[in-house]
Amino acid sequence: MLAGSGKDSALIPYVLRRLLVLPVIIFLVTIILFALMWQLPIGLRARLYIPTTSRFLLPDEEALLVERAIRLHGLDKPWPIQYANWLRAVATGNWGYSPTWQQPVLEGLLQRAPATAELVLVSMVPCALLGVGLGALAARHRGRFPDHAIRAATFLGWALPSFILGLMLMNVFYAWLGWLPPERLSVWAGVVIHSDEFRSYTGLHTVDALLNLDLRILWDAIRHLILPAICLAFAEWALLARIMRSSMLDVLRQDYVTTARSKGAPEGQVFSRHVRRNALLPVISTGGVAVSMLVSGIVVIESVFNINGVGSAAAEAMSGSDVPVAVGFAVFTCVATVVASLVADLLYAVADPRVRLY
Amino acid sequence: MASAEQGRRVELHSRLAHLDLYCHSLRLMGQKLASSADESSRDLPRVLYERSLQLGGDCSSALRHLREGLDSEDRRACESAMDRVDMAVERASRAKGHTMFMVNIWRVVDAVDHFLEKVAVKYGYATLSDRAALGGTPALVAGGAPFDRPFGAYERAATARREVAGPISIPVLRTLPRWRARRLLNPGLLLGTVLVLGFVALAIAAPMIAPPQGDDPYTMPRSSYRVNPEPPRPGHPLGTTEGSYDIFHGLVWGTHVAFRIGLSVTAARLIIGLAVGLVSGYYGGWLDAIIMRTTDAFLAFPIVPATLLMLVFFGPMGLSRIASASGVDSIIIIALILFGWMQYARLVRGNVLLERSKQYVEAAVAIGARAPRIIWRHVLPNTPQGLFVLAASDIGAMVVLGAVFTFLGLSGRAGLADWGWMLNIGRNWIIGTPTNAFQYWYTYLPPIAAIVLFSMGWNLIGDGLRDVVDPRV
Numbered sequence: 001m002l003a004g005s006g007k008d009s010a011l012i013p014y015v016l017r018r019l020l021v022l023p024v025i026i027f028l029v030t031i032i033l034f035a036l037m038w039q040l041p042i043g044l045r046a047r048l049y050i051p052t053t054s055r056f057l058l059p060d061e062e063a064l065l066v067e068r069a070i071r072l073h074g075l076d077k078p079w080p081i082q083y084a085n086w087l088r089a090v091a092t093g094n095w096g097y098s099p100t101w102q103q104p105v106l107e108g109l110l111q112r113a114p115a116t117a118e119l120v121l122v123s124m125v126p127c128a129l130l131g132v133g134l135g136a137l138a139a140r141h142r143g144r145f146p147d148h149a150i151r152a153a154t155f156l157g158w159a160l161p162s163f164i165l166g167l168m169l170m171n172v173f174y175a176w177l178g179w180l181p182p183e184r185l186s187v188w189a190g191v192v193i194h195s196d197e198f199r200s201y202t203g204l205h206t207v208d209a210l211l212n213l214d215l216r217i218l219w220d221a222i223r224h225l226i227l228p229a230i231c232l233a234f235a236e237w238a239l240l241a242r243i244m245r246s247s248m249l250d251v252l253r254q255d256y257v258t259t260a261r262s263k264g265a266p267e268g269q270v271f272s273r274h275v276r277r278n279a280l281l282p283v284i285s286t287g288g289v290a291v292s293m294l295v296s297g298i299v300v301i302e303s304v305f306n307i308n309g310v311g312s313a314a315a316e317a318m319s320g321s322d323v324p325v326a327v328g329f330a331v332f333t334c335v336a337t338v339v340a341s342l343v344a345d346l347l348y349a350v351a352d353p354r355v356r357l358y
Numbered sequence: 359m360a361s362a363e364q365g366r367r368v369e370l371h372s373r374l375a376h377l378d379l380y381c382h383s384l385r386l387m388g389q390k391l392a393s394s395a396d397e398s399s400r401d402l403p404r405v406l407y408e409r410s411l412q413l414g415g416d417c418s419s420a421l422r423h424l425r426e427g428l429d430s431e432d433r434r435a436c437e438s439a440m441d442r443v444d445m446a447v448e449r450a451s452r453a454k455g456h457t458m459f460m461v462n463i464w465r466v467v468d469a470v471d472h473f474l475e476k477v478a479v480k481y482g483y484a485t486l487s488d489r490a491a492l493g494g495t496p497a498l499v500a501g502g503a504p505f506d507r508p509f510g511a512y513e514r515a516a517t518a519r520r521e522v523a524g525p526i527s528i529p530v531l532r533t534l535p536r537w538r539a540r541r542l543l544n545p546g547l548l549l550g551t552v553l554v555l556g557f558v559a560l561a562i563a564a565p566m567i568a569p570p571q572g573d574d575p576y577t578m579p580r581s582s583y584r585v586n587p588e589p590p591r592p593g594h595p596l597g598t599t600e601g602s603y604d605i606f607h608g609l610v611w612g613t614h615v616a617f618r619i620g621l622s623v624t625a626a627r628l629i630i631g632l633a634v635g636l637v638s639g640y641y642g643g644w645l646d647a648i649i650m651r652t653t654d655a656f657l658a659f660p661i662v663p664a665t666l667l668m669l670v671f672f673g674p675m676g677l678s679r680i681a682s683a684s685g686v687d688s689i690i691i692i693a694l695i696l697f698g699w700m701q702y703a704r705l706v707r708g709n710v711l712l713e714r715s716k717q718y719v720e721a722a723v724a725i726g727a728r729a730p731r732i733i734w735r736h737v738l739p740n741t742p743q744g745l746f747v748l749a750a751s752d753i754g755a756m757v758v759l760g761a762v763f764t765f766l767g768l769s770g771r772a773g774l775a776d777w778g779w780m781l782n783i784g785r786n787w788i789i790g791t792p793t794n795a796f797q798y799w800y801t802y803l804p805p806i807a808a809i810v811l812f813s814m815g816w817n818l819i820g821d822g823l824r825d826v827v828d829p830r831v
Binding site for chain 1: 664754761810
């Protein structure tokens with residue numbers, strides 16, 4: 001009773017405290033970014049504010065624009081003022097204009113987000129289930145065949161870089177067998193997607209195809225998703241399975257598991273009630289790391305498979321020294337990571353009442 | 359009358375001394391047995407076990423001798439001690455394992471101790487352990503010990519007493535789990551070491567087996583300007599890739615690039631992480647809070663986008679050219695360090711927090727040692743758990759990451775002897791020809807094999823070390 005009442009009353013302060021740390025982290029992240037930007041010459045920083053529709057400006061035209069941006073946005077003022085200006089610009093959605101994309105950075109990122117989101121969703125769900133499930137299986141059969149097989153597989157997931165796996169899979173399944181092509185859709189499907197009969201609801205091709213009841217498009221989208229999703233899931237899966245396995249083994253040694261077994265609870269129930277729940281905690285707390293790995297993986301995998309998502313488009317723009325995209329992409333990924341680790345922390349607190357005490 | 363009383367007393371004392379001696383010997387023997395068993399060699403000489411049993415029997419017969427000279431009250435105590443000793447000796451002689459044997463040996467010692475405690479004081483006899491506690495010379499040596507030389511525990515006790523009298527010194531205690539030689543021989547660790555040593559040999563032998571043409575060994579020599587890759591042939595053991603660059607040369611000299619990036623990034627991460635973690639964990643308070651929040655902020659940067667940002671800002675493609683002779687862009691190394699020390703710092707900090715609360719650190723603080731000395735002498739030696747595991751697998755990971763950037767074409771230059779760059783051009787040929795998908799295998803398979811084997815070698819070492827350091831997982 002006591003523990004129960006303490007549980008609910010402590011959760012809200014914990015959430016509040018955790019949320020209070022959030023602005024601090026965001027402040028520090030933006031400071032780090034700004035400190036890096038501060039190293040750039042003023043003309044390049046002015047690039048962040050110049051909206052231009054033309055890629056090829058005459059030198060004096062450009063000088064004029066730079067001059068105006070410097071005056072307009074106070075780029076000659078001391079750094080605290082500049083920092084505040086930049087922060088305000090980012091917060092109000094003015095992320096600069098990308099000369100390589102020929103559109104505002106935020107718009108470009110959001111336009112490409114559905115492709116990335118689709119890939120992430122498709123790869124993450126089976127990856128998490130597989131990672132947790134196989135990790136648990138390995139721990140349950142510790143030292144026997146399933147354990148060894150799963151350990152070897154996780155090791156492979158760890159040691160085999162995802163872009164190399166991608167190249168090899170493409171070599172076999174696209175070049176040799178011709179089953180699973182790169183990019184997002186086949187050419188004919190792309191035409192259908194952009195035609196008037198096809199209504200785009202979410203930008204996720206699989207979901208849109210389902211909503212339009214077009215199974216051919218659905219199959220085509222899935223066919224293009226399989227390989228990149230496998231590559232993206234491969235490393236993550238290994239990470240989750242490893243953590244799940246070692247944390248299961250830890251929990252299995254606890255006294256309450258012995259107690260549960262000695263009171264005669266069936267083995268399955270011991271696992272589902274006592275072991276798996278507690279073993280999940282460290283897995284949840286690696287959420288931040290997992291998202292960070294995922295973001296890095298997306299850049300590479302999208303480039304390998306020629307998917308026009310956020311990651312590959314940003315990498316391409318950056319190889320052309322596109323400063324606004326570089327800054328915008330960094331802000332984008334940082335926000336994603338911070339939010340993901342916040343969610344992981346809160347989930348952890350919901351799952352484990354002990355954490356709230358601190 | 360008085361002399362008869364005196365005689366009885368002397369007789370009793372001599373019998374008590376016998377019992378005491380046997381019991382004390384048995385205790386020492388037991389300690390010897392227990393401590394040698396801890397050192398993981400379970401197959402102790404049988405002699406020690408047999409001698410222990412014999413001493414148990416001696417205790418029993420000494421008690422039997424004593425019985426006659428005692429009052430009825432003490433006689434009962436003596437008889438119960440006899441029973442307990444006999445039973446324990448009997449059980450010890452039938453014990454199957456070491457533990458059962460030891461338990462019964464301690465039962466014998468306990469029973470005799472219990473009896474002596476009750477009786478000895480009454481008759482004015484000081485037991486050996488009493489005398490040792492008072493600092494006197496144990497009668498054991500003078501009176502002719504049951505064995506020829508004192509056992510380890512005895513020596514240890516003597517030195518311990520000497521040390522108490524000397525100046526206070528705080529030993530550097532190591533809580534690192536004992537490294538067991540047998541665990542070092544696990545097949546994964548062995549294979550990993552062989553792989554890494556192979557790459558080291560390749561790096562050392564590079565000038566011999568792939569002599570550079572011109573001054574720059576980090577550029578693959580090209581025999582012509584033909585675009586299409588050509589298969590292995592004499593002079594080009596692994597063929598030539600797009601632009602007629604020699605693949606074998608790139609493969610061999612790529613080891614230099616790999617080791618440079620892997621070792622330098624990991625070493626720098628380790629040093630920064632150690633410094634930050636030690637300071638943060640040891641001082642605690644607001645300093646810790648600031649440092650840990652900063653660490654969190656750096657953790658919010660995923661490594662690939664962060665490095666891309668650094669490349670755009672300061673990289674060779676962009677605005678200020680900083681590229682070292684080896685062809686690894688320094689800016690990539692700097693970025694991988696700047697956005698990668700956090701895991702080490704967190705690990706070290708956790709270990710330091712664990713160590714800081716221990717008594718030996720408290721003791722060091724109590725005798726007035728200063729913080730840097732405590733950190734250096736006491737905390738630092740106790741913190742490497744997991745650090746080397748992390749570092750070993752990080753070396754492999756860094757090489758993969760470095761290859762990612764050259765693979766994406768964001769660093770490197772034409773003809774660079776780097777596995778990532780070779781993959782970057784090999785990728786153009788991965789589709790093969792309509793008739794043979796694997797036609798140009800030699801453009802991408804060698805660098806793939808090199809990267810995978812290199813990272814696998816270090817990962818195997820990391821995994822093997824984990825088993826050594828932390829046998830639980």
